Amino acid sequence: xxxxxxMLLIALGIAAGMLRAESGWGAPDDTERPANAAAQxxxxxxxxxxxxxxxxQGTGNAVxxxxxxxxxxxxxxxxxxxxxxxxxxxxxKLRLAASGDTQRFFDEVEVVREKFLQSQKDQNELGxxxxxxxxLQTKMAGGLFGEDxxxxxxxxxxxxxxxxxxxxxTLEERRQFRYRAAVEAAIALLDDAxxxxxxxxxxxxxxxxxxxxxxANFGQFDYYFVMYRLSTLPxxxxxxxxxxxxxxxxxxxxxxxxxxxxxLVQNGAIGADDGR
Amino acid sequence: xxxxxxxxxxxxxxxxxxxKRPFRLRALAVMxxxxxxxxxxxxxxxxxAQPKVVGLVPVQAEPAKEAPxxxxxxxxxxxxxxxxxxxxQNEGMIQQWLVQLRPVMLAELNHIxxxxxxxxxQRPAIRTAGETSLxxxxxxxxxxxxxxxxxxxxxxxQPSPRTIIRQGLAKAVExxxxxEQFARYTAEAKARSxxxxxxxxxxxxxxxxxxxxxxxxxxxxxxxxxxxxxxxDWEQWLMVSRYGSQYFPQIPNDVLVPQLYSAQRxxxxxxxxxxxGFQNSFVQPLDDEAWWGGQRSDxxxxxxxxxxxxxxxxxxxxxxxxxxxxxFGGAK
Numbered sequence: 001x002x003x004x005x006x007m008l009l010i011a012l013g014i015a016a017g018m019l020r021a022e023s024g025w026g027a028p029d030d031t032e033r034p035a036n037a038a039a040q041x042x043x044x045x046x047x048x049x050x051x052x053x054x055x056x057q058g059t060g061n062a063v064x065x066x067x068x069x070x071x072x073x074x075x076x077x078x079x080x081x082x083x084x085x086x087x088x089x090x091x092x093k094l095r096l097a098a099s100g101d102t103q104r105f106f107d108e109v110e111v112v113r114e115k116f117l118q119s120q121k122d123q124n125e126l127g128x129x130x131x132x133x134x135x136l137q138t139k140m141a142g143g144l145f146g147e148d149x150x151x152x153x154x155x156x157x158x159x160x161x162x163x164x165x166x167x168x169x170t171l172e173e174r175r176q177f178r179y180r181a182a183v184e185a186a187i188a189l190l191d192d193a194x195x196x197x198x199x200x201x202x203x204x205x206x207x208x209x210x211x212x213x214x215x216a217n218f219g220q221f222d223y224y225f226v227m228y229r230l231s232t233l234p235x236x237x238x239x240x241x242x243x244x245x246x247x248x249x250x251x252x253x254x255x256x257x258x259x260x261x262x263x264l265v266q267n268g269a270i271g272a273d274d275g276r
Numbered sequence: 277x278x279x280x281x282x283x284x285x286x287x288x289x290x291x292x293x294x295x296k297r298p299f300r301l302r303a304l305a306v307m308x309x310x311x312x313x314x315x316x317x318x319x320x321x322x323x324x325a326q327p328k329v330v331g332l333v334p335v336q337a338e339p340a341k342e343a344p345x346x347x348x349x350x351x352x353x354x355x356x357x358x359x360x361x362x363x364x365q366n367e368g369m370i371q372q373w374l375v376q377l378r379p380v381m382l383a384e385l386n387h388i389x390x391x392x393x394x395x396x397x398q399r400p401a402i403r404t405a406g407e408t409s410l411x412x413x414x415x416x417x418x419x420x421x422x423x424x425x426x427x428x429x430x431x432x433x434q435p436s437p438r439t440i441i442r443q444g445l446a447k448a449v450e451x452x453x454x455x456e457q458f459a460r461y462t463a464e465a466k467a468r469s470x471x472x473x474x475x476x477x478x479x480x481x482x483x484x485x486x487x488x489x490x491x492x493x494x495x496x497x498x499x500x501x502x503x504x505x506x507x508x509d510w511e512q513w514l515m516v517s518r519y520g521s522q523y524f525p526q527i528p529n530d531v532l533v534p535q536l537y538s539a540q541r542x543x544x545x546x547x548x549x550x551x552x553g554f555q556n557s558f559v560q561p562l563d564d565e566a567w568w569g570g571q572r573s574d575x576x577x578x579x580x581x582x583x584x585x586x587x588x589x590x591x592x593x594x595x596x597x598x599x600x601x602x603x604f605g606g607a608k
């Protein structure tokens with residue numbers, strides 16, 4: 001063996017030894033593991049401040065998260081008040097509902113935080129807590145005043161007269177605007193696979209907007225939602241817009257969109273009976 | 277399976293100190309460094325056996341007429357180890373980006389194929405230009421990644437691989453196609469770019485609207501200002517939806533903030549903004565090397581037509597695996 005390969009082997013041996021000593025890789029038998037258990041638990045222990053980072057993410061901690069939630073609510077109330085000339089009584093009612101939602105959220109956070117603190121050194125338990133943290137993250141990120149909130153339920157009952165119809169019209173216009181954006185984005189991405197010509201692209205966008213409905217909720221599955229909707233249109237109508245080669249590229253995307261139905265139902269983008 | 281190095285999601289708060297990295301990672305880094313050092317130690321031996329190799333790049337022999345017979349003995353300077361390591365690292369990174377960016381090149385080639393009705397004689401030159409511009413894009417992106425986002429206090433502009441490839445191909449197309457073909461290509465390429473830009477801007481405005489409840493006038497104003505100050509690398513914002521509705525692209529403050537009023541500014545200052553690096557699209561373009569070589573198509577079509585029922589619904593997990601397989605498994 002000449003000098004260089006020998007050096008390479010020695011270096012690998014030293015490096016592997018270091019890894020084994022520190023991480024327990026390559027332990028000769030299970031009897032070594034209990035001796036290292038305490039050390040491993042120390043590695044697993046997570047600083048309590050991480051909990052806030054996980055739940056509140058970019059907002060950092062509970063105080064700044066509360067400030068962010070308040071800011072979002074104040075913005076919504078301001079817009080409603082400006083658009084529909086809300087009375088003071090209406091504003092107070094909505095404020096109360098929003099503070100109920102906020103309190104309920106922070107109560108949930110504290111329950112999970114307590115579990116987190118109790119189980120900090122147990123990796124399995126931490127995994128279970130993580131399952132409970134994720135819905136909190138989603139709620140925090142998506143806003144606390146969505147469809148299932150107290151605020152959303154109180155709002156239609158608080159508005160009076162033509163305020164209700166005007167508010168519904170505003171929401172519907174927003175939904176259509178957002179759907180148009182989702183369709184344009186999905187077709188731009190799909191273009192990488194199908195290579196549309198301008199006329200085809202325009203026709204497909206128009207077909208989707210004219211003949212399909214927006215999702216109940218928008219989110220990270222918007223692309224798949226549009227593919228799902230496209231797959232529900234009569235195949236011959238879609239096929240008529242493209243040539244044979246383009247159809248071969250488009251077909252797997254439609255299949256994938258169709259196969260995402262269960263996920264879309266689960267995420268609230270479509271109802272369980274959609275397309276049935 | 278192809279190795280994938282995804283562009284990291286850089287949040288505005290991603291300033292984790294390196295001292296907190298797990299020890300295993302540091303140990304791996306040490307191991308890697310030792311292996312690289314040993315590999316360097318082997319180089320003089322390799323150089324002795326193959327005198328025309330300097331570093332890791334083969335060097336073309338000098339023409340005989342330029343070297344007198346008596347002085348033809350080749351003297352190879354021992355490469356500086358640090359430079360060799362950097363060169364190897366750089367090449368490794370370029371190779372990764374070549375894999376990552378290949379779908380972009382294929383999409384651009386397919387677009388040309390769709391709109392230009394190329395003759396068999398025209399195809400090889402365009403394919404070659406595609407490969408060249410792909411390499412150029414990979415090199416620029418690797419350089420950007422290596423030098424870091426901030427160089428000498430200046431924020432570096434992220435290169436747009438799609439633009440680099442498009443521009444490289446446009447030059448080749450201009451020199452290869454007939455005037456009529458080129459006019460059609462130019463018109464279609466322009467329409468395509470405009471649709472992508474429109475989709476990106478609409479997507480961002482819709483996302484902002486969902487959080488900031490913009491008025492109709494504000495939507496139009498923001499769309500206008502984004503359009504007038506458009507930068508090619510903003511096209512990557514199309515991919516921000518992949519991360520969920522809580523994330524926003526890093527829209528420059530001087531573009532957006534003047535369009536917002538006080539309560540909206542407060543909310544905007546608290547949302548999470550991310551730097552969206554290059555991301556491949558959700559789709560894998562078809563490749564057809566034989567056709568580009570001027571021969572018959574060797575593409576394989578999908579297994580069954582759309583009007584046949586699919587084999588039941590699949591779960592999100594399965595769909596994710598399928599998508600990842602398409603991205604990284606290479607449906608070439």
